[in-house]
Amino acid sequence: MAAMPPLPERMPRSKDAPTALENLLVVDFTRVVAGPACTQSLADFGAEVIKIENPEGGDDTRAYEHAEIGGESAAYLSLNRNKLGITLDLTVPDARDVARELIQGADVVVENFSAGVMEKFGLDYNSVAPSNPRLVYCSISAYGRKGPFALRPGFDPITQAESGFMSLNGFPDGPPVRTGPPIVDMATGMSACNAILFALLARERIGHGQHVEVALFDIAMAMTGFYGMAYLINGSNPGRYGNSPNGSPSVGVYEASDGPFYIACANDRLYRRLVTEVLNRPDLTTDRRFATRRERSANKEQLRAIIAEAFSRDRLENWMAKMKAANIPVGYLRTVEQGFNAPEARERHRLSRIPHALAGFVPNIETPLGMSLTPAVDPIAAPLLGEHTKDVLCRHLGYDDNRIAALAATGALGKDWSRG
Structure with missing residues (x-):
């Protein structure tokens, strides 16, 4: 386990800045x-x-x-x-x-x-x-x-x-x-x-x-x-979908050859960008099993297996670079230790x-x-x-x-x- 680096002392606020709830x-x-x-x-x-x-x-x-x-x-x-x-x-x-x-x-x-x-x-x-x-x-x-x-x-x-x-x-x-x-x-x-x-x-x-x-x-x-609202509309009891809301195969955790990440390609535009610009599989946009969101949901296990196999072939950082270049919503799957030592936490x-x-x-x-x-x-x-x-x-x-x-x-x- 990596040691947490020393935390910085906090930069003080401007002395003349008022507070929102002063005198409350x-x-x-x-x-x-x-x-x-x-x-x-x-x-x-x-x-x-x-x-x-x-x-x-x-x-x-x-x-x-x-x-x-x-x-x-x-x-x-x-x-x-x-x-x-x-x-x-x-x-x-x-x-x-x-x-x-x-x-x-x-x-x-x-x-x-x-x-x-x-x-x-x-x-x-x-x-x-x-x-x-x-x-x-x-x-x-x-x-x-x-x-x-x-x-x-x-x-x-x-x-x-x-x-x-x-x-x-x-x-x-x-x-x-x-x-x-x-x-x-x-x-x-x-x-x-x-x-x-x-x-x-x-x-x-x-x-x-x-x-x-x-x-x-x-x-x-x-x-x-919206899960509760959907039940009120259609009377269907919503279930559990793990890391993929509604079982979407292009949303959830995937494994590169050396580590996990999370993607969220929840609409057709992002899905097409993922399979064509990142995975180099344009056929997954024309295959009738996966052409629309409804069809992808119906055939989610098949598509998930295809995507998982593709991601397993390369290293995490290579996939992260490709997905960021394609403007795909993606994030590292971090522990608390990793999140608190991450550049997002430090720079912000x-x-x-x-x-x-x-x-x-x-x-x-x-x-x-x-x-x-x-x-x-x-x-x-x-x-x-x-x-x-x-x-x-x-x-x-x-x-x-x-x-x-x-x-x-x-x-x-x-x-x-x-x-x-």
Whole structure:
């Protein structure tokens, strides 16, 4: 396994560039994946996000086992950049009072607790909106906050399975397969971010905030996309096609003599270009078995075997050069290691290292969103548990040292709180 080369320090943004969400205050009660992914996007573009964690262990992802650096997991670091971290034990009345004070001055609240938790603490939308009518309050859940399924717990792979999304992934002769990364969680986080921004725009017109909801099951169902729509039109249950949508023989993974690649010749124009300019087989455009997309689909196994045999005769780089010259959509089939060391990642400045209080530096995957006038903020590593508690209480609520000490004595900040 090749060692990852040292990551560069990130080039800072222009000092005079504004941020898209400057002066937006977000109180973040989320944990795990979908909620933190949402609030990280807001933080990346200038919102001040206050992440509230249970002092006993904090966000569950802190203990995830993929990898760790500086005492923090890869999962936690990847989802909580640019946030301020405080600890509040919401089972303590004084801690709930602090939370309500923060919400009273906030623009946005995001939560993804189980149903009923925020109501139990008196922190649900109906409880806090009267004192802050401009508040945009976002709830993220598996099956929504209302109806017969509101109390059901659910996670990304469960909603992949139940929505039909998982049934589309894998090969025809194998079982359904969940995606490796938690794609429904990530898409739910992005959708929640969109919903919050929509509500903030609406607030400027109608003068008050609103409660917005995003559910993993709904997102998973929406992500069936045109496969789901096709079922609604023709009543035919879509199957699994592996790496070739609808079994197209000119879309999918092929092997050169020394390595794999992926091509996507999904229409007649690209198919003709592939077989004539790259494979030097113009007969495959006139052979009546392969002349049209419908016929190619009907005879896909025969055509796939012909194409596979042709590709096996030469080296990967020779085929890549020919296909790029013919403007064929093609890509290397890379591992994560290869992808992260690829020129596309390097030249597009996708990876960097950023300072961390304990590790010195931690890796950083840049936000994929680019804005010319209001670029993302310079990234700050995810906070240590409770790292900014004193700063937030002083700056946002005007607490002095005596008041913070008295609050800590009640257990509101955690049993052994002594952080500054």
